[in-house]
Amino acid sequence: EYNITRPKGYTVSYHFNADMEPHHFGLTHPMKPFRLTLTKSLVTAYGMNFAMDNYNTRIATYEELNSFHTSDYLDYLHMAPPEEMPRDIDNPDKEVKFNLGGSDCPLFHGLYDYCSMSAGSSLDAARKICNKQSDIAIAWGGGLHHAKKSEASGFCYINDIVLAILQLLRCYPRVLYIDIDVHHGDGVEEAFYSTDRVLTCSFHKYAPEVFFPGTGGLDDNGPRSEHNPGAHHAINVPLNDGITDEQYAHLFQSIIGKINEKFRPSVIALQCGADSLAGDRLGRFNLQVQGHGACAKFCKTFGIPMIMFGGGGYTPRNVARAWAYETSVAIEIDEKINKIIPEHTPWRKHFVHEELFPSLEQILGDPRVNRNSQKRLQEIIQHVHEQLRFVNA
Numbered sequence: 001e002y003n004i005t006r007p008k009g010y011t012v013s014y015h016f017n018a019d020m021e022p023h024h025f026g027l028t029h030p031m032k033p034f035r036l037t038l039t040k041s042l043v044t045a046y047g048m049n050f051a052m053d054n055y056n057t058r059i060a061t062y063e064e065l066n067s068f069h070t071s072d073y074l075d076y077l078h079m080a081p082p083e084e085m086p087r088d089i090d091n092p093d094k095e096v097k098f099n100l101g102g103s104d105c106p107l108f109h110g111l112y113d114y115c116s117m118s119a120g121s122s123l124d125a126a127r128k129i130c131n132k133q134s135d136i137a138i139a140w141g142g143g144l145h146h147a148k149k150s151e152a153s154g155f156c157y158i159n160d161i162v163l164a165i166l167q168l169l170r171c172y173p174r175v176l177y178i179d180i181d182v183h184h185g186d187g188v189e190e191a192f193y194s195t196d197r198v199l200t201c202s203f204h205k206y207a208p209e210v211f212f213p214g215t216g217g218l219d220d221n222g223p224r225s226e227h228n229p230g231a232h233h234a235i236n237v238p239l240n241d242g243i244t245d246e247q248y249a250h251l252f253q254s255i256i257g258k259i260n261e262k263f264r265p266s267v268i269a270l271q272c273g274a275d276s277l278a279g280d281r282l283g284r285f286n287l288q289v290q291g292h293g294a295c296a297k298f299c300k301t302f303g304i305p306m307i308m309f310g311g312g313g314y315t316p317r318n319v320a321r322a323w324a325y326e327t328s329v330a331i332e333i334d335e336k337i338n339k340i341i342p343e344h345t346p347w348r349k350h351f352v353h354e355e356l357f358p359s360l361e362q363i364l365g366d367p368r369v370n371r372n373s374q375k376r377l378q379e380i381i382q383h384v385h386e387q388l389r390f391v392n393a
């Protein structure tokens with residue numbers, strides 16, 4: 001119908017594991033793994049699968065997870081009884097220590113498998129990029145940027161992004177990590193604090209007392225200890241509620257454009273958290289599918305290999321629209337379907353959990369008041385450009 005063919009001159013790969021879907025954080029928990037299936041079905045409905053190499057991804061091994069996470073954390077993650085089971089009286093404080101259990105990072109049935117699948121997808125994507133078998137690798141099941149080496153945080157248990165970047169560092173000199181999730185990409189930033197081979201840049205809502213995780217201020221650029229090569233290689237773009245497509249595109253292009261000039265990355269890792277869209281259950285921004293997708297589109301113009309990860313995104317039908325649109329950007333058919341995907345309505349036949357969507361009228365939620373002045377945004381750009389004087393490839 002849309003005559004979808006493979007892009008000329010480069011390869012796009014799509015890494016998916018259907019077994020992630022049945023995992024439940026709990027009925028009312030905002031994180032809904034079935035948004036991945038929703039995305040996949042929309043991608044397939046448009047025939048985009050014919051333009052890509054499609055991989056059913058494997059489960060990451062313990063050793064692979066261990067390349068970033070500590071054994072004591074992994075062992076506990078592996079054996080921790082699900083929430084509804086009696087607690088292990090021998091390990092009363094392990095759950096506190098690892099931040100497991102409770103409302104953000106519940107211990108649900110099959111948790112370890114779920115985490116290994118997410119990490120497996122991202123690692124497969126990284127390997128295809130390393131092998132030069134793919135130029136743009138898509139892993140919507142990954143993007144869990146808050147996880148620390150021995151701690152779960154903000155719905156994230158295993159940091160698949162860190163694992164994937166460690167893999168990329170084996171074959172490429174410099175990795176640029178970009179994070180457009182509405183939350184600060186603290187786990188990835190911290191993991192690469194002490195190296196100048198990874199530059200991290202997160203755009204996020206910033207309000208330390210009230211918005212998670214509270215880090216990522218404009219002056220947070222990595223520890224400036226004396227001989228730390230990683231100093232100045234963490235860039236943060238703190239924003240207020242209601243930022244629009246136009247403002248975001250301007251910020252993104254002037255900051256990422258400058259980083260590309262100075263840092264000269266060999267590969268890009270782009271976290272595409274969809275909670276920065278308007279109408280997100282947890283988010284605060286006003287981005288439309290096109291504005292969110294413009295980030296991937298701009299990164300693509302650099303002509304270097306790229307991994308696109310998922311991340312947050314708590315209004316599932318909008319998550320699917322955004323990630324399907326970004327898939328179309330990767331294979332360069334977005335011009336053809338630009339209007340269609342963001343407003344796609346014949347959803348019901350693809351919905352597995354139809355009963356959860358009583359109303360389909362509203363596509364993106366009511367706009368929020370925009371609290372980002374042009375003046376402040378210009379100051380942020382200025383500050384980041386100054387910071388980048390210390391960065392040289």
Ligand code: ZL4
Binds near residue numbers: 153273
């Ligand atoms: C929920 O409704 O700000 C969890 C979490 C569970 C079900 C019923 C329990 C009700 C919103 C969030 C009690 C919920 C209390 N249920 C949650 C400081 C907090 C302590 C926990 O996109 N309460 C913690 C984490 C953030 C906090 C955001 C983003 C991940 C990512 C990448 C992680 N945590 C206050 C909140 C609900 C829930 C409703 C929730 N949790 C919203 N924001 C948080 O960056 C994937």
Ligand code: CA
Binds near residue numbers: 185
């Ligand atoms: Ca972010």
Ligand code: ZN
Binds near residue numbers: 181182183275311312
């Ligand atoms: Zn988020």
